[in-house]
Structures are given as C-alpha cells and as structure tokens.
Amino acid sequence: MNTRTILIAMLVAACCAPILTRGAQPPGTTATVVRLPAPVEALDPRPLAPIAASSDPAFRPKRTPGELSDRVVSYTMQATLDPSPGVKSVTGKQRLTWRNPSDAPVGELQFHLYLNAFRDRESTFMRESGGKLRGDIMPEDGWGNIEVTSMATAAGEDLLPRLEFIQPDDGNVEDRTVARVPLTTPVAPGQTIELDMSFVSKLPKIFARTGHAGNFFFVGQWYPKLGVYEPKGMRGRTDSGWNCHQFHANSEFYADFGVYDVELTVPENFTVGATGALLGGRPSPDGGVTYHYRQADVHDFAWTADDNFVTGERTVSIEGASDVKVTALVQAEHAATLERHLDASEKSLRWFHANIGPYPYETLTCVDPQEDGDGAGGMEYPTLITAGIATTSEGTLPEVDDPLLEIVIFHEFAHQYWYGMVASNEFEEPWMDEGITSYSEDLGLPDLWPAKRSAYVAYGGVNVLCLPFENPALAEFSRFAAQRSVVRRGPLINQSWGYKGAYGYGVNAYPRPAIALQSLRILVGDETMRRILRTYFDRWKFGHPTSQDFFDVASEVSGRDLQWYFDQAFRSDRLLDYGVQSVETREQQDTVDVILERVGDAVFPIDARVTRADGSMETLSWDGRSAQRVFTIARLPAVQRVDVYPNGSPRLDAFATNDTWTERTDRAGPARLATDCGLLFEHLTLLLLGAF
C-alpha cells in the first residue's frame, strides 16, 4: 500500500472506531481489558521529539572507594575580592587539572567563560533574555566580564595566544561565553594535563543570579571552567567530543565532577559563605582575611560575601549518615528569620534523606541576598543555596503562616540532588533538573508543611491582605501546563534555548514535567513511583544521565515497559483528556450505558469506577485507545457516580470537569460561588460608585 492508501484507511478506521466499539459491546458485561503498552504511533504518525539514547553501561557512575564521583577535574584557586566602588571585581589564579576520560587523545580544551554573558547587549544570553531576567533589567553601568590574563601548561607553555572564542550553539560571533584552546600535545587517554591560569572577573550588578548589590556579593560563574568531554557512549553519544554550551538565558549548568580547593580573600568586615567546608581562615598579608574552602565531588564552586550578614548555625545529625553543618547567612534586618532558614534547611535535608537518598556532603549554606540583589535569590550551587526574603515576602518579614520562604529553600535544596549530584545536562534536557525538582516539591511539601498555609499580598512594607488559599496547594495550579495552549506548542523535551521565549522554557522545564511525573505516579502507584525516584538517584548520582536513562529506570522498577507513556508525555505534543461522555439508562433492557470518551489524542489506560446507591463499586477497565467506549452494566442499584480516575486525576489530563459524572448536579457549590459573586459586586459597586 502506498502512503495515501494507508492514510485513508487510518482516517476511515478513526471515524468508524466509535461506532464499531459501541456495537461490539455486549450488554451486561464489562469490557475486555486490553492493557498497554502497545505501539501508540498507529494512532498518530507524527514523529516524536528526538532525544539522546540511553547511556552506555560503561558510563554508569564509577564508584571508587573513598570517592563519590569520577573526579575528572580539579581546581586549586586563590581569589581576592575588591569591593571598592567602581571596581567590584575578583582577581584569581587557578591550577586546573583535567584527566582525559576517553579512549582517544584530546587535542583541545573548551572553557565556559560565562561572566562574559554580561559583557554587552550582544551576548547570546542578553539577546535571548532581551536584557531582562526575573523582572530585573541590566542597568547601563552594571556590565561585567571575565578576562583570562594568563594560561600556561605546567611545563610553562603559554597557551593564551591560542585562546579563541567559539559559538557552538548559535554562531553568534559577539558571544564570548565559550572558548577553545588547541594543545600542542594532545592529552592521551587516561592522562592528565595541568594548566596555570590567572583571570580578572569584573562582577556585574546583580541582574541574573551573579554579581554585586551594594556590599552584597554573590559570585557564581566567575572563573574559567572546563566543559565536559563526553566519550562515545556517554549520554548516548555516537562520537566523542566536548559538550560546552554557550551561556543561555534559561540554563547555566553542565560540568564535570571534581575537587575544588579555594582560598578567598575578602575585607576583614565581610562574612563569607561558599561551596564546601571551611578549613580555616587567616589574616592576609595584603590586608583582609583569607578563608580556605574545600569540597570534592561537586561540579561547581560559588561563594558570597557581605558586610551585613548575620549568621546562624546548626548541626543536623541523621542516623546512618554523617553530620551536616547547616549555616544560614541572613541580612541583618531579617535576623528574625534565621531560625526559619535553619529549620527549613534541616527539614528539607531530613526529607530527602528519608525519601530519596543520603546527602553526602558535610555542609549546607543557605543565603538571604540583599534586597537590591534579589536577582541572586532562589538559586542553587553545590552545598550552597539562596532563598531571599526580598523575593518571597516582597521585602516584609514573612508571616508565621506564609511558607513561601520554606518552599523556596526546599526547592533549592532539592536541586542538590538533581542538579547537584545527578547532574543532568541542563542545556539539553532542562526538565531533568527543574522538572524533577518541581515534582519533588509536589511530594515533599505536603509532608513538611501540611497545616493550612496562607499567601499574603504586601503593600508598603506591610502584609495587607491574606489571600484565601493555601500556599502549597499552588502546585495544583501546575495543571495549566497540560492545556492545549501549552501542549500543542511542542514536546516537553527540548534544548533550553529551543523553546519559545522565557515562558516556553518556564512552563516546559518546571510544571509540565512535574505534572507528567505526577501522572506517572497515578499510573504506577505511589510506592512504585517512590522506588523509581530512589533508584534513579541511587543509580545515576554523579552520573550525567539522559532522559532515556530515567525512562529506563522507570520501566525497570515498575516492571513494565513505560516507553509509550514517556513518548507521549515527554516527546510529543499529544493532549491527554478522558471523560465521562454520558450515562444513559435503558429501561427496557434494565441496563445502563456508561460512555467514556477519549477527547485528546494521548492514550492512557483507564480504570473507571462506578459507585452505586448502595455504596457498591465496580471498575470499568479500558485501554483508552479508541475514541469512545461504552460499558453496559446493570441498572440497579442506581448508578450515583462515575470516576474516570478513581485513584486521583493525572494532572496531565487537560480537563478535570469531565473526569467525574454524578447523578445530580450539586446546587450548593454553584450557589455559593454565585452569591459570593453577587456580594462582591455589591461591595465593589459601593466602593467605586458609592460616592454618588
């Protein structure tokens, strides 16, 4: 058959399916159960979004005794902060050691120089963001950049003249966020190369996470950092090569694990927080104080310094794990929230330890940025997270029953697992970090803050209005990401810069994957889903997995091939929507027809529940493939209610109203809403027009 014949046959079949299905249903029996998986492509021949294949088993995380990760890289650094007005820069030196993890020589190195995203308006970051991020606008005097002032091999060969900027993602020649350096002598497989580098990082005014605001400094993306050299087979690669993306507006992390040994020199009156454990401090011969930090098995190093921090500390001891020293660095005017920062950090730590896996580091530092530096709020770095009273409470101190601060801390701590330890490629598969983190919120927040929590509207530094809903329940709003307007714009999986604008990235990186995972939980059950996450973390921590690696874990743990689900939910623009079309009584046959329908084009197995007047229940199982399914069941006792999803609605289902059918329409609910609307009208009318 040619293509046209096949398409016509499919069209005819699709049109006839409801009729054939209905006619085939014998009265008085329950439908035959046909369980997925089965190829869903037959329903819809549109191609699926391409994704990287599963990682070659040889590239599963290596477990060397005493080491958590395969330490490919290490940095030994000395950096000095000059907070003087007009300077605001960090001068640094680093010795970088890199091991070639592949089985072929590597003839060049590639570096992230991400501070150059803030060099001018022409960088890819600024072009993509339009100069705005999280509501902040880069001021004209706020630019920053990084300049590599020297680069030489341990043998003394000067490599700086060879350094050139490249633009592997978009060819924007004005972008200087990635550089390559050809080597005279390639690095042999398994061999290491050592480079000595010096650099000057002029910090931008805080606009996108990093920089300065007054005397508050948040220093991220601040040093020349190697990209990831991916051998063939790693993350499904078909050939070896560097994975070193430009700095994009919506993503910033993918790097190798290693050891960071860093000395930071700051003025005496500054308090410092950083990735890793503080080994000690000493007066600097050039003035100020030098703090020595070290952390192994992380893929980045960030730090903060401020002369307005107050500090709180707590040691969290969890049975079966090493103690964690939790530090909160909070703006002095927010000192009353120190305990809340510590409590939320501890609760998050304990929850993840119990539900996902142990936190292997000895420290966790939680930072409250200065009010003008709230662009640095709500961020994650290894063992270092930022929250931000300025962001969560609009500058007021948070109310006792407003948990937004805690929610942000929980979210950023969740990143320690998915961004930090699992370390997926945020550029190429952003859902694997933000999406799983958002889903973690879905799981953890109800456990940690189950009581009613409110949200407030602040005005003039005072919380003037308590909104009539519970804050953690905001997660329920994530179902908006299942709507046609979102889903039809393209598959969930894409490169971070491949979505349409910041909204496209935001909705596909955060809520859409979160509801896809919640829907998977409905499909496989709570306990299985919990095991899927635990197994995924345990297998892939320090491992750089792909989406397919996650999918494989889910299928393996659940004991059934779930690829059909992931293909639809993550790799297609299919819309999920099932509903009860009608329940029709046939008096003569003494039966009732329960008609379920597939409104969308995604397929999901259905186990609908019928509840009768005497309280008895029966299940109607349907593979969900046809457009409609009629179940003919006994008329008595009377059918009172039909639930398409008796175990909870998958939030991926676009329309919840048709998920249930009731014998009578409840009147009190609509009456409450209508009378409240009438009353609101009266009050607003008196407020606006009462003067007459």
Place this chain on the structure above:
Amino acid sequence: MNPLLAIARGIRAASSSGSLVALGWIYGVLAALAAILTIVVYTVVSLGVARSGVAGQLRSGLPTDWLIDTFTQPGAGSKFIAILMLAVALAVVYAAASVALSGGVVARLLGSLEAGSGEREPFLAACGRFAGPMLRVALIEVVFLVVVGGVLAIVWVAGLAGDAGNAFAWISLGVLVIAIAVITGVSDVARVHVVATGDRSAVAAWRDALAHAARRAPVFIVVVVFNLVVAAAVAWIAVTLHGTIQRETGTGVLIGLAVGQVGVLGRIWVRIVALSTQASLRRLAA
C-alpha cells in the same frame, strides 16, 4: 462649631423612619441588580459543571481544577467577558439609580433634621424633582474625581513603580484616599444645597459647597475623616463577618447570603450617615 454635634445629629437623622425608607430604596436597587448577576453566574456555573463532581468541590471555595477548566478552555474567555460586561452595565445602572434617588434621600434627611417642617413629600416625587440637578452635581463631582484623583493616582503609581519607598507608598495612598473623600464631602454639601435652597444650578451648588468647606475647613475635614474611617471600618467588618460563615452547605450559603446583605445594608446606611453629617454641619453653620 462642634463637629461631634453635627455627627450626632447626622446619625440621628439617618436613623429616622423617613431616612430608612430612602435606605430601603437604595438597597433594593442594589440588591436587585446583584440578584440579576447572581442568577446569571449561577446558571453559567451550573451548566459548566452539570453532572460533574467539580460542582460539589465549589462548596469549599474555588477549586483549582474548576478555575483551570473555566479559564483555559476555548470559549471560556468570552463567557467571562460577557459576565464582566454585565457586571459593569449593572454597576452603571446602579450609579444612575443612586444619582436619581439622591434628591429624595437628601430631602428625607433634611426633613428629619428640621423636624416638624411640614408635610413630607413622597420619596419618589422628591427624587424626580431633584433628579436633573443631582445628575449635574454628580457630573461635576466626576470631573473633580477624574482630575484630582487622576493626578494623584498617577503620582502614586509612578512612585511605586520607581521604588520610592514604603513611606511614600503609605503617604501617597493616604493623600489619594482623603482627597477623594473630601471631593465626595463637598459634593454632598452641594446636594444638600440643591434641596435646601431649591436652587437647581449645580454650579451654584458646588460654589456654595466649596465656600462652606473652605470656611469651615477644620470641622469639615474632621467630619470627612470620621465618615471615611467609619465607612472603612464597616466595610471591613462586613467582609470579615461574611468570611467567617461556613458556606459549605445549602443552609450555610443562605446564612452567608443573609449576613452578607446585612453588611451591604450597613455600608449603605453609613453612606447616608455621611451625607447626613454634612447636611447637619451645613445647617449648624448657616
């Protein structure tokens, strides 16, 4: 001049039987318009959740599932806009009705303040007699509100956008609210002037009202602020009280409706008290 005396007499006049008739008329108009909106909303919502379990979820407030289904489905926007347009149209009807009724209200208040001043004119007849001048007074009030309120609102919004600080936020909001209250107070005096003198010129009424407010500025401001505070307090109490009613059953909805309407009635009465206190003050000053 003692502002407390003006306030006390104003409250007494607003509580007289004649004034309560006026209260009943204004409330009746507003309640009837609200009932139209309520019935329309009930019909639209009921149809949208017909035979769905979501209808029951509405008993506990606004479930997120319903909100998402209602506002994200194709065609939802047009329904929402239609209801909004209806509400705006009903509000305009209320504004017109309240202007039309204001002559009768003032006549009843003056009648109560000047007890024994002869036979009382039927309420609707008084409304009809002063409808024209009251409309013109209201139009001048609108001009003042748009010009003065508009300028202050622009300063207020611009200051907030420019991050002018918390002190600015509160002071500018306070100035804006008091300015609107002062304009309303002056307008009330103009309304009283029309009924008390029989002068149908709105311009003359406003001129008289502005002169009165300027001559008695301290007392006038005290009465304006008193009215503003009482109005805000009663509104807050009404909304808060209604919020405490559990409305998850049919009976609860009915109780909530009744309590809510008592609150609305209270707010309208407080508005009549404001008018009455200005009438009382003007009379004391005469």
